[in-house]
Amino acid sequence: MIEFIEIIFTAGFWAATIRIACPLILATIGEVLCERAGVLNLGIEGIMSIGAMVGWMTVFLGADLYTGILAALIIGGLFGLLHAIFTVYLGASQHVTGIGITMLASSLGFFCFKLILPASTTPPKIKPFQPIDIPFLSELPFLGPAFFQHTPFTYLAILVVIFAFWLMNSTPLGLSIKMAGENPMALEAQGIDVFLVRTIAVVLGSALMAVGGAYLTLSAFDAFYFGMINGRGWIAIALVIFASWKPERALLGALLFAGLDAYQVRAQQLAGAVIPYQFFLMLPFLLSIVAMVIAAKRTRYPKALLIPFRRGERH
């Protein structure tokens, strides 16, 4: 039994936790941005998928890794803009638009992938981001290999999270975004364009989701394959609710979740064939549902979430 406890004292476990958490953190923060502005973005799963594809393809076609991230960022932003035109400007159903965006983004990504690489049975590989050693810190026992020997993309993701905190909590734009999701009429009364604020939030949020997808193909793995997002987007949406729409709690939630996921992979190896692997793979999804139930009691949705704003109309 002691082996099952020893897992959490290995550097490999903590390094894996960070690796699994990264795409989730990016996607969850992206969804927090959208929902705080009052827009549910169910396009997340598809946007992550096309971000993973476009980022990977850009590098495969000869560009460097950072250009790959940028390409994912742009495609995510474009799909965010599409979502915003439908839900913010035209007031279409946020649920159905999001499902439509997920269907469009993932199928378009698969279509383009097949178009460029028609006959690839084994997915071709790129040289992804390599781990770099942070001077001095990486030589620390345990802490070094656990936290200071990651890829540049990982550190970039952490910077992005810090940027998102700053944006949400310390800038006029962040305040406007939160107000657009709580009381858009009051924001309009301040002379601020609610449509524009919501659009900026959805575009930025969607760009982050796509970058989260690209983390999978450019840093965690080295190839793109169909279905590689595998529900991570939906898990991110559950995490947003678990985190009560707060970026800092979203960070904690994603880390906790990734830790459990990293743990189950190792426990699975220890348990051998006693418990079928499918049950281990179910855990993330079941845990997400459990997390939502736990959070349900203290859940306080942004007041204007799902409600389209129409100029000159009272709610």
Place this chain on the structure above:
Amino acid sequence: MIKFRLEERAKSPYWLIILSPFIAILVAIILAGILIVLAGANPFESYYQLIIGAFGSKNSFAETLARATPIILTGLAASIAFRAKFWNIGAEGQLYFGALATTLFGTGLVVLPSILMIPFLFIMGALAGGLLLLPLVLLKLYYKVDEVVTTLLLNFVVVLLVSYLLEGPWKDPMSLGWPQGKSVIDEGVLPQILSKTRLHLGFIISIFFAFSVWFILSKTVIGYRIKSVGLNAAAASHAGVPIFKTVLIVALLSGGMAGMAGVTETAGLKGYLTLDLSPGFGYAGIAVAMLANLNPIGVIFSGVFLASIYVGADAMSRAMNVPTYLADVIVALTVLCILLSLVFVHYKILFFGVKKND
């Protein structure tokens, strides 16, 4: 900057309501045509191949109707749920639960004459689909847990459960290593309704259920309650509509329809359960329901339309060398175009000119 405002129409013109889905499909097809051009093929010839592939022969026409069968049922599942604004996105999982029930009861555990066996399997499939949704709807009603996310997440759990059963205890020992379930007994197999094709009784049954759902939604008190909950739950509650009971019925009906889609695929098309039983029929149901404007009779036509895109795209892909994923792109574009057309049906767009000092 150009400013505009949406103004709700007092009454939407009939021609617009009737034409709007066709315009939406047309726009989706034109947009997808651009992708065909990008793929280096002639869009007109490609669409011609697609139509031939879907309707060109008795065999392909039968194949299209066979493909429409589960999509009509998942489309009905989405129509019922979305009418009450209950966002059941879990039809995929419910379909597989129905397929599991078919395998559990239909492969020898229960043996009845055909006339009883087939209805029995449909009842079990519907119960299984509804049962899967039951805990989630109770979580929503008691704890306000958002059903969109829970139904989506449960899809993945169910597919993994099917994978476990097919690789483990339910694996057919005769299947030569391929993970598939035991064959449904002869009494349970849905008979072919067009000789030498794969079209089976399930298609007739799905149409029967489309009319049943239409009857429930438009001719019964339950249907009226479902509609009122969807339009304004607070007002409905105030008017004495039992919200709890209505949402529960919606969930069971919706899950039941999706569960029966699993029955038609397991007992009809394949004869046994496989892990690739549904290439996303659950999600296609959402598109079908939207295209039909949540009208159950409309679902029959939009289901056949979507099936023809999927079946035709396979043939087009072979002939024109355009990736089959084009079918999914067309379906996705249709969903978005329908949303757009709904905005134009219900609202007038008023521009209020160009303002320089804004």
